[in-house]
Amino acid sequence: MANLYDGKMAAIYDAMYQTFVNYDEEYTFYNNLIQENNGAATLEIGSGTGNLAKRFEANKQNYLGLDYSADMIAIAKQRNKNSSFIQGDMRDFKLDKPVDSILITGRSTSYLISNDDINRTFESVYKNLTQDGVFIFDFIDANRFIPFTKNNPVIVHEAEFENINYIRESHWDTNNSLENFMLEWTAQYYTIINGEKEIIENDFSTVRVFTLNEIELFLYLNNFEILKTIDRKTYAYDTYVIVAKKIS
Incomplete structure (x- = not known):
């Protein structure tokens, strides 16, 4: 990844995406999936400048954000005084306590460019989920x-x-x-x-970008069972959203 999310670009990204994305709709979409699967504690990977965090905080939910960019996290912390954020790499992270649901939002999976990147990410997600926890993420359809x-x-x-x-x-x-x-x-x-x-x-x-068959295989190899596949149109590109369950 280049400098898109660092320095002044973090603020520019934040300003532009305020109009690209309806974050109220985005929060409702993801929160419904979390509640369908009885998620109490949630980690959002790719939390960016905290736009979804703001909605989780307003509803007094157990939320944690993780992002690669320190500059994005700085904006998120300023905006969400009562939410927690950590800087980290989705390919290798360890939480103090497992959570019930993990989200990867904003098509951040696009930055997993090698098979090793994907497998390491899915393995890290698996390790940081509670038993029967759910993994929810989107990807661009190749x-x-x-x-x-x-x-x-x-x-x-x-x-x-x-x-x-x-x-x-x-x-x-x-x-x-x-x-x-x-x-x-x-x-x-x-x-x-x-x-x-x-x-x-x-x-x-x-x-x-990924084919649906690729993602299905990566999930199978990393011990996830797909619960739901949603064909979703977003502000720019057609995506799929996957809801998968951790299996023993």
Whole structure:
């Protein structure tokens, strides 16, 4: 991962996603899945700047956030005084106490670019769940996303937050030399001032998209049973959401 979530980009990301994502709907969606499976304590991986944490905190739920970026966590802590956050890597983390449900939100699975990354993450999730705990996560569907990027080489997102207009221009390179349905993503971030675009940051990442069959196999190999598969359209791309149960 490049510098997308560090330094000033953490604040820019936060501002843009306030308009990209309806966090009230996002919270209701995930919380319903948690409650269906009797989850009391929840860990959110990829908690970012704490937008979901704010909703869990308002409802006095047992919530913990984990994120790779110290800058994102700093914003989250400022915003959510009564919530707990830890900096960590989803591929290798250990909680003081297992939780009933673990979420990976915001398509953060896209940054698990090798099979080892996925297996290590799923193993860490397994170890930090209570018996019969549930694992809920989303991922971008390769079968729909790759054709979409070929037909749309430049994808533009616009957002307005606190009277500032932002534009993100994303470029996806479906480089056939890369393994595992990996793509090279570059993005330019702009503000609009007096009708003119002014660039504020560039970013580059290598990301991975998945087929549903791949994910099903990774879960099986890491001792999870799939309870529910949800075909979900999100603010930008078609995704699947998986609800899986830890099995002994």
